[in-house]
Amino acid sequence: MTNRLSALLLLALSAALVVGVSPPAYAHATVVSTDPAEGAVLATAPDQIRFTFDEAVRAVPDGMQVFDSQSKLVRATTTARGVELGVALPDGLRDGTTVITWRVVSEDGHPIGGALTFSVGVPTPHVAPPARIPDVPWPLTLARWLGYLGLLLTAGLVIFAAAFLPTGVGVDRRVAAVIRAAAAVTVVAWLAILPITATYLLGDGLSLLTQGSTWSALPLTEYAVTAVVISGSVLAVALLGRGRVAAMVAAVLAATAPALVGHTRAASPEALVIGADALHLLAGSVWLGGLVGLAVTLPRLAGRGAALTLARFSSAAAGVLAALVVTGALLGWRILGSWQGLVDTSYGRLLLAKIAVVLIAIAFAAWNRWSLLPRLTRATKRPSSRPVVRATAIEGAILVVALLITGFLVDTSPEGGAAPASASSVDTRTTKLGDIAVRATLAPLARGANTVTLRLSNAAGEPTDGIAPPVVRLSADQTTLGAVPLTQVSPGFYTAKVTLPVPGTWRMQVSLRVSEFTNPVSELEFTVAG
Structure with missing residues (x-):
């Protein structure tokens, strides 16, 4: 009874942690500001266009296109450095309206895009070329699902055979066949993910695969993770009959490698979230592989051997489930971050569906542990493992459904597809602190997550910079956030992520020590929508 109560308390705690009230972790990047601003009318053509995002972005080949006032494509050079994206324009840009369509990749590996228009001299009628980011292609979702299913099944079955089968019992030939089949699916699916992802990031068809620049759109971590997954899976299968410990090590490396890519790269603290994701993947593989292993192995083991195998796995399953619950709660907390996000975003609704499916699987696991296992161990005659096999098969099928939902979660933004910041959702204020000009920006001017940027410049x-970093404090009529932790991106450029809990007029106090005895202070006001 105590064990059952502990399990229920653990589940209740995890549900609270998943949707705790921590500030949200930012996922897809969004534009904080552009220079020049959207719709600006300039006297002379700028040498460079600058985009500032709320997280680091990566440029992709042909991701930036500049169209002059006659809709002709203009050659431009793009440079990405951290949260800044620069576009160097050629000399002799025609007067009139210029349109820039852009496409970059967020830190979490998803593409984002938009368009910027500005005019030199008198604006001209102009229609911006489409900059729509296509939906995630279904072949990519299918490949990810098959890839994760094959990987977790391969690693989990290897760990099951190495850790839970009684000493002296070899790997059943049917289990070995399932492991080899799962490993083959893993290799094919993870190899397919690379080209499909590359064409998705660039927004074009498979014809791009013949161009060498296409493959550079993927970061090196994607190639490294794929290499570890494939080599680890193959090595685990090859070593299983020769050395159980070595096979387990290879399986663990393969199962945890995907934690280095995806939404965890954009959540913070990065090391904690990646570690939690790795443990979550490992626990999931042990659970799924163990269930499939039991379903295939139990009918062929002697009565007491079946009971011993089931008892070993059931004892470990408590720790596995605890790891799944705690790490899943932590990941949901850092990636989603609020109760409202569970119902307001596609990611949250998918997460709720996954939680429901996993709870059903846990109910079957509890039935196995506290009902079927005692009957199997108390049997005086040769016990029948058929009820346990049926229950584990059903439990495993439920987990496959949870994995299917996970495949969609990987390609879904926790922010619900927030649009890039526009002129109406970005406000910029300027002031002077001594001889230093300060340009402060707040976006997207809505209750919740916002980004503050500061640019300091000389005459x-x-x-330029002061002799110490600037200090920014935010307050409203009845709310004070205090000092905002700024991050210096480059000389004279600072950024910070803040959560504004209420709408209304917010006062931004900026102070800067410009000399040993001088610390001027200025206050700027921003209007935040509800």
């Missing part, structure tokens, strides 16, 4: 318009 010549060049980036």
Whole structure:
């Protein structure tokens, strides 16, 4: 009874942790500001266009296209550095309206895009080329699902055979066949993910695969993770009959490698979230592989051998489920971050569906542990393992459904597809602190997650700094956030992520020590929507 009560308390705690009230972890990048601003009318053509995002982005080949006032494509050079994206324009840009369509990749590996228009001299009628980011292609979702299913099944079955089968019992030939089949699916699916992802990031068809620049759209971590997954899976299968410990090590490396890519790269603290994701993947593989292993192995083991195998796995399953619950709660907390996100975003609704499916699987696991296992161990005659096999098969099928939902979660934004910031959702204020000009921006001017940026420049318009970093404090009529932790991106450029809990007028106090005895302070006001 105590064990059952502990399990229920653990589940209740995990549900609370998943949707705790921590500030949300930011996922897909969004534009904080552009220079020039959207719709700006300039006297002369700029040498460079600058985009600032709320997280690091990566440029992709042909991701930036510049169209002049006659809709002709203009050659431009793109440079990405951290949260800044620069577009160097050629000399002789025609007067009139220029349109820039852009496409970059967020830190979590998803593409984002948009368009910027500005005019030199008198604006001209102009229609911006489409900059729509296509939906995630179904072959990519299918490949991810098959890849994760094959990987977790391969690693889990290897761990099951190495750790839970009684000493002296070899790997059943049917289990070995399932392991080999799962490993083959893993290899094919993970190899297919690379080209499909590359064409998705670039927004074009498979014809792009013949171009060498296409493959550079993927970061090196994608190639490294794929290599570890494939080599680890193959090595685990090859070593299983020769050395159980070595096979388990290879399986663990393969199962945990995918934690280095995806939404965890954009959540913070990064090391904690990646570690939790790795443990979550490992626990999931042990659970799924163990269930399939039991379903295939139990009918062929002697009565007491079946009871011993089931008892070993059931004892370990408590720790596995605890790891799944705690790490799943932590990941949901850091990636989603609020109760409202569970119902307001596609990611949250998928997460709720996954939680429901996993709870059903846990109910079957509890029935196995506290009902079927005692009957099997108390049997005086040769016990029948058929009820346990049926229950584990059903439990495993439920987990496959949970994995299917996970495949969609990987390609879904926790932010619900937030649009890039526009002129109406970004506000910029300027002031002077001594001889240093300060340009402060707040976006998207809505209750919840916002980004603060500060640019400091000298009289010549060049980036500069004080003798100490600037200090920013935010407050409203009845709410005070205090000092905002700023991150310096480059000389004279600072950014911070904040959560504004209420709408209304927010006051941003900016102070900067410009000399040993001088610390001027200025206050700027921003209007935040509800």
